[in-house]
Amino acid sequence: MTNTKTDPRILRTRKLIMDAFMELSGKKEFKDITVKDITAEAMINRATFYYHFEDIYDLLEKVLSEVLLVNLDCDYFQDNELNEESLVKIFLAITNFQKSLSNRCHRGYEDTIARIIREQLEVVFYKMLLNQRNKEADDALRITAVILSWGIYGASVEWRRDDKGMTPEEFIKLAIPFIISGANF
Amino acid sequence: MTNTKTDPRILRTRKLIMDAFMELSGKKEFKDITVKDITAEAMINRATFYYHFEDIYDLLEKVLSEVLLVNLDCDYFQDNELNEESLVKIFLAITNFQKSLSNRCHRGYEDTIARIIREQLEVVFYKMLLNQRNKEADDALRITAVILSWGIYGASVEWRRDDKGMTPEEFIKLAIPFIISGANF
DNA sequence: GTGTATGTGTTGGATATCCGACACATTGAA
DNA sequence: TTCAATGTGTCGGATATCCAACACATACAC
Numbered sequence: 209m210t211n212t213k214t215d216p217r218i219l220r221t222r223k224l225i226m227d228a229f230m231e232l233s234g235k236k237e238f239k240d241i242t243v244k245d246i247t248a249e250a251m252i253n254r255a256t257f258y259y260h261f262e263d264i265y266d267l268l269e270k271v272l273s274e275v276l277l278v279n280l281d282c283d284y285f286q287d288n289e290l291n292e293e294s295l296v297k298i299f300l301a302i303t304n305f306q307k308s309l310s311n312r313c314h315r316g317y318e319d320t321i322a323r324i325i326r327e328q329l330e331v332v333f334y335k336m337l338l339n340q341r342n343k344e345a346d347d348a349l350r351i352t353a354v355i356l357s358w359g360i361y362g363a364s365v366e367w368r369r370d371d372k373g374m375t376p377e378e379f380i381k382l383a384i385p386f387i388i389s390g391a392n393f
Numbered sequence: 394m395t396n397t398k399t400d401p402r403i404l405r406t407r408k409l410i411m412d413a414f415m416e417l418s419g420k421k422e423f424k425d426i427t428v429k430d431i432t433a434e435a436m437i438n439r440a441t442f443y444y445h446f447e448d449i450y451d452l453l454e455k456v457l458s459e460v461l462l463v464n465l466d467c468d469y470f471q472d473n474e475l476n477e478e479s480l481v482k483i484f485l486a487i488t489n490f491q492k493s494l495s496n497r498c499h500r501g502y503e504d505t506i507a508r509i510i511r512e513q514l515e516v517v518f519y520k521m522l523l524n525q526r527n528k529e530a531d532d533a534l535r536i537t538a539v540i541l542s543w544g545i546y547g548a549s550v551e552w553r554r555d556d557k558g559m560t561p562e563e564f565i566k567l568a569i570p571f572i573i574s575g576a577n578f
Numbered sequence: 579g580t581g582t583a584t585g586t587g588t589t590g591g592a593t594a595t596c597c598g599a600c601a602c603a604t605t606g607a608a
Numbered sequence: 609t610t611c612a613a614t615g616t617g618t619c620g621g622a623t624a625t626c627c628a629a630c631a632c633a634t635a636c637a638c
Contacts, residue, residue, distance in 0.1 A: 215593070215594070215626070215627095216436060216437075216625090216626070216627095217593080217595075217624095217625065217626070218594075219436065221595080242614090242616090243615075243617090244614090251401060251404070251408070252401075252405070252595075253595060253596050254617090255595075255618080256594080256595055258616090258617065258618075259595075263616080264616095401597095402625075403624075406624080406625080427584090428586070428587090429585070437625075437626090438625065438626050440587090440625080441625055443586090444625080448587085
């Protein structure tokens with residue numbers, strides 16, 4: 209679709225920056241990471257960083273959404289319908305993603321992370337709803353996707369707070385009947 | 394001394410190529426590795442490879458000597474004298490290097506590898522001899538370094554062939570009295 | 579033989595990256 | 609307060625890297 213190939217230098221440099229950022233995230237907290245740290249680790253010039261990202265928060269956002277996208281295995285969900293099985297898979301992807309995040313210290317940026325997760329979920333849900341509704345009722349599907357994304361994300365927050373020792377599967381399956389009837393599909 | 398800083402892009406690209414080559418060396422034999430493989434793994438253009446290396450054999454040579462140099466810990470030996478302790482250390486560095494090589498399959502290039510090891514040894518020995526002889530008798534020291542490099546390399550070959558289960562330390566220590574009297578220092 | 583495919587090595591023009599400098603903000607010590 | 613040190617973000621000119629070709633070689637099938 210997008211027929212314009214992106215320059216391989218751009219792909220390589222973005223990867224170098226993102227890898228460097230993830231490497232540093234394992235060593236110190238986000239608030240202590242500077243642009244200079246990242247560019248030194250990535251072996252690129254500081255000016256080049258700003259060629260690709262607005263600032264360090266822009267980088268955080270893009271790294272997180274990219275990692276989450278890999279977890280979400282978009283290629284799989286892209287062509288699938290929204291049912292119990294796919295909902296469970298998505299929920300597992302989120303809880304796994306948050307577990308991997310808790311190792312890397314991004315304290316103080318929970319809000320940003322939450323927003324990113326929710327936005328990605330919304331896109332995925334919308335695509336899946338489009339698949340099974342044949343491109344009709346666009347606005348209704350979009351709003352449904354919004355509601356589902358907030359709901360599923362909230363469920364993941366609740367699951368982490370919960371100390372009854374349920375697995376993510378057990379947890380989300382309790383709610384699925386209500387979600388499905390509520391979303392009306 | 395060399396006051397001309399090299400462009401960071403050059404350092405980065407050379408590192409990417411060398412890392413890619415070592416990564417591929419773990420997966421297939423040297424004879425099956427193509428320039429295209431390397432440049433794809435390194436995320437650089439094929440033309441850029443030829444900007445840095447004459448061909449794939451040139452790369453092999455430079456990778457090997459760089460890895461060996463790290464093993465040899467040049468900064469340490471550079472300012473030290475040639476005695477039993479340093480000889481043992483050098484011998485250990487060589488045997489370790491060859492052990493790490495045997496994991497990466499470079500069958501059919503033993504001759505190239507041997508030559509590289511010997512050349513590096515010669516440089517190191519020559520520097521150490523210069524340290525303790527105060528820059529006198531240049532040619533004599535150079536020839537002594539040649540003889541020592543061949544001798545020590547040969548000893549490492551013999552040690553690998555030997556099946557009496559001696560450690561490298563035990564092995565080289567047996568010969569040291571003769572080496573020292575022979576080299577006349 | 580004649581294709582077809584894959585790898586090597588080279589070239590000239592386009593482009594991402596580097597450098598050095600700049601202005602500005604923040605922080606901590608004198 | 610003032611000063612020094614450090615980080616941020618931007619800019620124009622220099623340079624490493626990319627691309628799209630190209631000629632050539634090898635190998636393998638028909």
